Amino acid sequence: MRRDRDVREFPPARKKEAGLAAVSRLPRFEQCLYSIWGNCRKTRVVQPNAVEESRAPRPRVGLFITCLVDLVRPQVGFAAVKLLEQAGCDVEVPAQTCCGQPAWNSGADKYAADLARQVIAAFEPFDYVVAPSGSCAGMIKLHYPEVLANDARWLPRARALAAKTHELISFLVNVRGMKGVDAHCAARTCYHDSCSSLREMRVREQPRELLASVDGLSLSELKEPEVCCGFGGLFSVKYPEISERMADDKIADAQATCAEMMVGGDLGCLLHLKGRMQRKGVNMRVRHVAEVLAGMAGEPALGET
């Protein structure tokens, strides 16, 4: 049983072998990705003391991959898997699509409820649900009980799932006690707080704490980190001109820090900001924070080839 394995053994040998064997069967693109991942700087695991002392069983984490990561940037998902495994978790990825937030925020309550039930059913067997996004995690944690408020059968299940749902970085730090990573990324960096991470999931210091441990990385703060970047899901297409102004303000704030790279915890904001940078001709690398923490900063950044 995996649970019986010594937690200090990392990466888990059996999994590593199985993984390498599988690589040879992959198509070229995956092989390429996999080899890059394999070659990325060896990471030293900073094990949470509590886990080490108590030899607690490895928690089973259901990774909520998010529809944007799935579609646009699978690397973030692999970075999340790597970080969670470093933090002593067994990671599984159950069948999933989307958390339903686009429907809920548009007032399409029935679709939102259908998707919420689907996610609950898929993820309730796990000890934790973790998403590399404050927005999707916030949807499950704070809004599923609202979505299913009138469904007596599902509401307790929604609440139970909400109670064990976390945003990735805050999970690593607050639940798993991660203090730092052994990754390298030489770049002047600024951090973009997404509103849902900041205000719904209370993620603020955790990514900064872990980024501070990245070798070569220097972090400068935006002047107004608490101001929204203007993405807002469908808001970005309902009111594109306002969204544009908000993005421009955020980009100007980022540029004023002289950062070469922007990292953040929500791919939605990052796609919106990077897309706007591309349209304006602003040269700044944009990455999900998990990629940097997992030592995957050698890969091309968002929208780069």
Added chain:
Amino acid sequence: MTLDPRAFREAGRAALHDPSLRIALGRLKTHFALGRARAVERYGDWEALREQGRAIRDYALAHLDTLLEEFERNVVARGGQVHWARDAKEAREIVLRILREAGAKSVTKGKSMVSEEIALNPYLDANGVEPVETDLGEYIVQLRREPPSHIIAPAFHLNKEDVAKTFREAHTALDPDRPLVERTELVAEARALLRARFESADAGITGANFLTAEEGAAVLVTNEGNGDLTRLLPKTHIVLTGLEKVVANLEHAAVLLRLLTRSATGQDISSYVTVMNGPRAPDESDGPQNFHVVLVDNGRTRLLGTDAEEVLRCIRCAACLNHCPIYAAVGGHTYGATYTGPIGAALNPGLMGVGVAHRHPNASTFCGRCAEVCPVKIPLPTIMRHWRAREYASGLAPKSMTAGLGAWAFFAKRPALYRFAAGIVACALKFLARNGRVHSLPLLHNWFLVRDFPAPQGKTFHALWTARQ
């Protein structure tokens, strides 16, 4: 200037390209947000105070009927009169009737958003009573025939130069060579005109920040003292306000006052706090002979017991506007309504109807700053979302959006099919990308109007993960 809440996007586009508005809106942070932050820090246990404020307002809303009746009894006991207006029309007619009975030709007014809500000024004008706004900002926008653009700073959209120009055009009797550059000069200019109007007014109309049931009193907060001149000098004083403003007693009002001034302007207390509880008593040296309170419903009680009820907690401090990135981008006039910013987005569909104001709750990224700064903890994004659900259910949402959501939901509810489709989309997007970006796509015009789409990596996570397993 006409108010059309349906034209939000068009008005917003114009506002985004108005350079002088940009300068004015740039002051939101320096003028209001910083001051509030400092005041909150000075106060100490702000969260406990907010919680107290929330509880006081919730108590008042839960006992609205009995508190209002108690308020009325106590006003009447002191010789005042209370009038009940079901809607804007009734409210206008009641005010005009009182003014006619008083034989008023000219009426001074303290700033009142309810007066804007019921469009009182044009109605009085048309019926032979001249309304004179006496709050400096409100006076300026009245001269310009504009509605206020901000709940507590009606002329916030203007710069000093705009005000100077307005005064030179309107104050033709004053010396054309007088300097109108500094703030003090502008204030002196308005004061010179307004003193005479205060003295000659036949009646005064003010709003109220709180009504206290136990004392039968109305509490009014101003920084210019115009509220006191408006209510004390004429023979007749009308308090015009929303009926949800009632609280149990002065002690409750005092708690809300602490929250109000800090949240609004960052002041520990406003320059003037006036408690008005009836006409001049025989032993009093000043005060009006006639004291009227007009309580306006106009859609408020309809919200009681609904998912939007909490919006009635509002004490109109405007902190949500001052911290709203949408308001900061487009300003108040874009909303085409009396109440703007997040509180407008949460309140207007309730007061005006979802069909009229449904653009407002959609003009939010749900960033949540408004709820975070709200002194009475109104869950503003939650209420906006409630209105979006009503919009969706009544078929008012744009067809392109409902069709898109329907198609998306079809796939999202079928994980296997979804994975297949996502694989195709990821591959297609990578194929369409040039230099790391997709520049345009059919059906997604509004995304590509202002930004590119960064090229995806080409395979979905699920495809890669399955292969890895």
